[in-house]
Amino acid sequence: MNAAGAQHDVDGDVYVSPRHLASTTGTGGPALAPLLGLGWGSRHDDLGNMYVDAPDQRVRVGYLPEGDDDGLWRINAYKDPFGPPAWGVCFNDRVPTEFVHAFTAALATAYEQGPDAYLAAPVPRSEDREPFLAVVPLLKHGWTLDRRPLDGVFEVAPPDGQAGLEFTTGTLDAEAELTTRDARWQLWAGTSVDRPVWYATASTHTPVVLLRAVTECVADPAPLARWRKDALSYIDGMATLTPILPPSPPAPTPLDVQRISARRPTALPPASVPRWSSASRPALPGPRR
Template sequence: MRPDNDLRTIDGDVYVSPRYLAGTTGIGDPALAPLLDLGWELEHDDLDNCYVTAPDHRVRLGYLPEGEDDGLWRINAYEDPFGPPTWGVCFNDSCPTEFVRAFTTELAKAYEKGFAYLAAPDTRDSDHDPYLVVTPLIDRGWEFHKPEPGVFAIRPADRLASLEFTAGPLDPEGELTSRTARWHLWAGSSIDRPAWYATASTNTPVALLTAVTRCVSDPAPLPRWRVNTFSYSKRAQLIPILPPRPAVPTPLDVQRTAASRRPAALPTVSVPRWSTTSRPALPGPRR
C-alpha cells in the first residue's frame, strides 16, 4: 500500500515496507517543527547540537548529532524546572524520523492543554492506562511474548521489531541514561544490536507513547533513498517510487493540439482567364 502523497514532493526513490525497517531520514527538521511552531526557544552549541526549550522551561529537547553516545533525540519533562526529570524519552540516531515527529506532535498538543504532559500513568484512569500504548499494535496483528521474567514484549509476525515493558522497580537515573527503561522499542533481528531503538522512562504520558506505536505500526510504507536503507533489511519490501504521471489532457488541450497539427491552407493564386478583350494571337509564318 502506498501513501497518497504527491510523488513530486517525495524525498526518496523507494518505499520501504514494513516502515519500522526504513531507518532514519537523517534530517531533524520535521520532528523539531511541531515544537518550534509553538514558539519554543531554539539554541545551538559549538558542535552543532541544538536544544529546544518550552517557554515555561518544563520540557527540553536535545537533538545531539555530536552527543556522547548514539542517543540522537533526548526529550525530558520537569515538574520543577530545576529538579530531576519527571520522565525522559530517547530515540537513537537510526530511528525513523517519522516516529520522533509522531512523539513531538503529540507532545505539542499535550503542552497546549497545560500540565497534561507531566501526568504520570495511572491505571485507575482510563486515559492513562498503559494498555493503550499497545492497543494500536494489537489491532495490527502484533502478538505478545515473554522473553524473560518481568519483561513483556509484543512483536509483529516477522519478529523484526519489538516493544518491551519491564515490570517492577527501576533505577530512575538508569532509565534516563541507558536502555534499561520502562518502555523499550526496537527493530532488527537482535536486541543486542538493534537497527534502531527508543526508550521511555516510568511516568512518560501514555498519549505520547501511543502516538509512537500508532505510527510504528501504520501499514503505509515510508519513502527512502535505496542507498540509505539498512543493509540487513533484505526482508523489507522495497517498492520503486515511479516518476509522476503526465497530467490527463482536458478537452481544450485536445482541441488545441489538433489545431496545431492541422495543415495550413494553401495561399490563393490568381490565374488569368481568356476573354474577348485579350490580345489576338500573332499570325504564323508563311509556308
C-alpha cells in the same frame, strides 16, 4: 506516507516495508518542526548540536548528532524547571524520523493543552491513562503479546520477529531510566533486543498519549519512502524494497489546451484565382457563324 497517495512529495526511490525496518532519513528538521512551529526557542552549540526549549522551560529537546553516544534525540519534561525530569524519552540515531515526528507532534498538541496533558503520568486501570493503551495499536495490526514471568517483562512483536516493544514491570531506578536503556518502555528493531539496529526508550511517567502516537505510527501498514543508495535508510536483507514509479503526467487543463493552440502556426490562406490582365494570354477566337 501512503504508497497510494500523492507521489509528487515523495523523497526517495523505493518504499520500505514493513516500516519498522526502515531507518532514519538523516534530517532532524521534520521532527523539530511541530515544536518550532509553536515558537519554542532554539540554540546550537559549537559542535552543531541543537537544543529546543519550551517557553516555560518545562520541556527540553536535544537533537545531538555530535553527542557522547548514539542517543540522537533526548526529550525531557519537568514539573519544576530546576528539578529532575518527570519523564524522559530517547531515540537513537537510526530510528525512522517519522516515528520521532509522531512523538513531537503529539507533544506539541499536549503542550498547548497544558501541564495536565504533557505531564500526565500513566495510571493503571485509568480510562485514558492506562499504560496498556500504548500497546493496542500494535496488537490491532498483528503484533502478538508475550510475557516473560521470570523477569517481569511484557513484549509485543510483529509477525516477522524483527522488532519488539518491551514493557518492564516492578520498581526501576529513576536515574538509570533517563541515562540507559533500562527504562520502562523500549521499542526496537533488528535481530534482537540486545543488539538492535534502532531503539527508543521512555521512562515510567511518560504520558500514554505520547507513547501511543509512536506505536500508531509504527503500526501503520503504509511503507516509508527511502533512497536505495543510502545504506542507512533501511535494514538491509530484511526489508522489502518496492520501486517508486515516476508520477504519471497530469491531464491537460483547458488553459493548457488553449496555450498549445496559440503556439501552433497559422494555417496558410487558400490559393487565389488569378485575375485577367494585359499580360494574360489572349483568348482563342471562337468559331465563325
